[in-house]
Amino acid sequence: MSDFFKDIKPLSYDPDGSDLGFRHYNPDEVFMGKRMEDHLRFAVAYWHSFAWPGGDPFGGQTFDRPWFGETMDMARLKADVAFEMFDLLNAPFFCWHDADIRPEGDTFAESLRNFEEIIDYLGTKMESSKTKLLWGTANLFGHRRFMSGAATNPDPEIFAWSAATVKACMDATHKLDGQNYVLWGGREGYETLLNTDLKRERQQAGRFLQMAVEYKHKIGFKGAILVEPKPQEPTKHQYDFDVATVYGFLKEFGLESEVQMNIEQGHAILAGHSFEHELALASSLGIFGSIDMNRNDYQSGWDTDQFPNNVPEVALAYYEVLKAGGFTTGGTNFDAKLRRQSLDPVDLVAAHAGAMDVCARGFKAAVAMLEDGTLEAMRDERYAGWESPDAKAMLEGDLASIAAQVAKDGINPQPRSGRQEILENIVNRFV
Numbered sequence: 001m002s003d004f005f006k007d008i009k010p011l012s013y014d015p016d017g018s019d020l021g022f023r024h025y026n027p028d029e030v031f032m033g034k035r036m037e038d039h040l041r042f043a044v045a046y047w048h049s050f051a052w053p054g055g056d057p058f059g060g061q062t063f064d065r066p067w068f069g070e071t072m073d074m075a076r077l078k079a080d081v082a083f084e085m086f087d088l089l090n091a092p093f094f095c096w097h098d099a100d101i102r103p104e105g106d107t108f109a110e111s112l113r114n115f116e117e118i119i120d121y122l123g124t125k126m127e128s129s130k131t132k133l134l135w136g137t138a139n140l141f142g143h144r145r146f147m148s149g150a151a152t153n154p155d156p157e158i159f160a161w162s163a164a165t166v167k168a169c170m171d172a173t174h175k176l177d178g179q180n181y182v183l184w185g186g187r188e189g190y191e192t193l194l195n196t197d198l199k200r201e202r203q204q205a206g207r208f209l210q211m212a213v214e215y216k217h218k219i220g221f222k223g224a225i226l227v228e229p230k231p232q233e234p235t236k237h238q239y240d241f242d243v244a245t246v247y248g249f250l251k252e253f254g255l256e257s258e259v260q261m262n263i264e265q266g267h268a269i270l271a272g273h274s275f276e277h278e279l280a281l282a283s284s285l286g287i288f289g290s291i292d293m294n295r296n297d298y299q300s301g302w303d304t305d306q307f308p309n310n311v312p313e314v315a316l317a318y319y320e321v322l323k324a325g326g327f328t329t330g331g332t333n334f335d336a337k338l339r340r341q342s343l344d345p346v347d348l349v350a351a352h353a354g355a356m357d358v359c360a361r362g363f364k365a366a367v368a369m370l371e372d373g374t375l376e377a378m379r380d381e382r383y384a385g386w387e388s389p390d391a392k393a394m395l396e397g398d399l400a401s402i403a404a405q406v407a408k409d410g411i412n413p414q415p416r417s418g419r420q421e422i423l424e425n426i427v428n429r430f431v
C-alpha cells in the first residue's frame with residue numbers, strides 16, 4: 001500500500017452524508033431491470049488521473065506525484081496508487097494508453113519489454129480488485145516521432161512503428177480481458193494542404209484500420225473496436241471529424257459493421273454538435289459503442305476535458321444511450337482531468353465521486369423520462385402519418401406515381417406545431 005490516499009476512506013452510497021461519498025450513485029439500485037453500476041459502467045482514465053502533470057500552454061508541471069519519473073519502479077508505484085483509487089471509488093473499469101502505464105525505452109524493443117512487464121503487473125493487481133479493463137489504446141501522438149501523424153504519416157517507418165504499437169496494445173488488451181479496443185486518431189489530420197496528400201493519407205488510414213480489425217479476428221479478441229471522433233486539435237483538420245464523417249470513412253473501407261464509436265462530449269461540442277446529437281446519430285447508424293464523459297468550457301473553444309457537472313446535459317445524453325439499448329461492451333469513461341490548481345489527492349477522488357453523482361442524477365432523470373413515455377409518445381405522434389398504408393406505399397413508388405396521386409387526391413397539407421417548448425418543459429420536470 002502507498003500512503004497517497006492515506007486519510008481517505010472507501011466511498012459508498014450515503015445520500016445524507018457530510019463527507020466524501022455518493023449522494024446519487026447507488027450501484028445496487030435497479031432501474032429497468034438492471035443495477036445502476038451495470039448501466040453506467042464507469043471507468044477511470046489512467047492518463048488524466050495518473051500521468052498528466054498539470055501543464056498548460058503557459059506553464060509546466062503543477063502536480064507533485066511520487067510516481068512521476070520514467071522508471072519501472074515508478075510505473076509500478078503509479079499502478080499501485082491507481083488501483084488504490086479504483087478501490088476507493090469502487091470503480092468497475094479503467095482505461096489506458098501504453099504510454100500512460102510504462103516508461104518509454106530507448107528502442108521499440110525496450111518500450112515493448114517495459115509495457116509487457118507492466119501489463120503483467122496490472123494483471124496481478126486486477127486479480128485482487130473488482131476493477132476490469134474497459135479499453136486499451138495506443139498513444140500515437142505524444143512522442144515527437146508522431147508529429148506528422150501515425151497511420152497517415154508521410155514516413156512509412158512511422159506507419160510501421162504505429163502498426164507494431166497497435167499490435168502490442170491489442171495483445172495486451174486481449175490478455176487483460178478488455179471489453180473494447182479504441183483507436184483515437186490523435187494526430188491523424190493536417191496543418192496545411194501545401195504539404196499534404198489527402199487521398200494518400202486517407203488510404204493509409206483506411207488500410208491501417210482494416211489491419212486492426214483483421215488482427216482482432218486473428219487473435220480471437222471478442223471486444224469491440226471503437227473509433228473516437230474529434231474535429232480539431234491538435235491538428236487544424238482532424239480526419240475523424242465527427243460521427244457522420246467517420247461513418248462515411250467506415251463505409252468506404254467496408255468497416256461499418258466491424259467498428260463502433262467512442263463518443264466524447266467535449267469532441268462533440270468542438271464539432272459544433274451536441275453530445276446527444278452524436279449519440280443519436282451513432283445509434284441510428286448502428287455504430288454506437290461507448291462514451292467518454294467530460295465537458296468542455298463553452299467559452300474557451302478548446303478541449304478542456306473537465307469533469308462533467310451539468311445534469312441536464314448528462315440527462316439528455318443518457319436518454320440517447322438508453323434509447324440505443326444501453327451499453328453492451330461500452331461504458332462511461334471519465335476522460336476528464338483536474339484543473340491544474342487542484343493539487344491534492346482528495347481533489348482527484350472528489351472529482352470522480354462528483355462526476356459519478358452527476359452521471360447518476362442524469363441517468364435517473366433519463367430513466368424517468370423514458371418510463372414516463374410522454375416524450376416518445378409525442379415523437380411517435382408527430383410521425384404518425386407515416387404509419388398509414390398509403391404513406392408506406394409512397395416510399396415504394398416513384399416521383400411520377402406520387403405526382404399522379406397528388407393530382408388525383410388534390411391534397412392540401414396543413415402545418416402542425418413542432419411543440420418544442422412544450423417538450424423542453426417536459427424534460428425540465430425530470431432534471
Ligand SMILES: [Mn+2]
Pocket residue numbers: 264266267294303304305335
Ligand atoms: Mn477531450
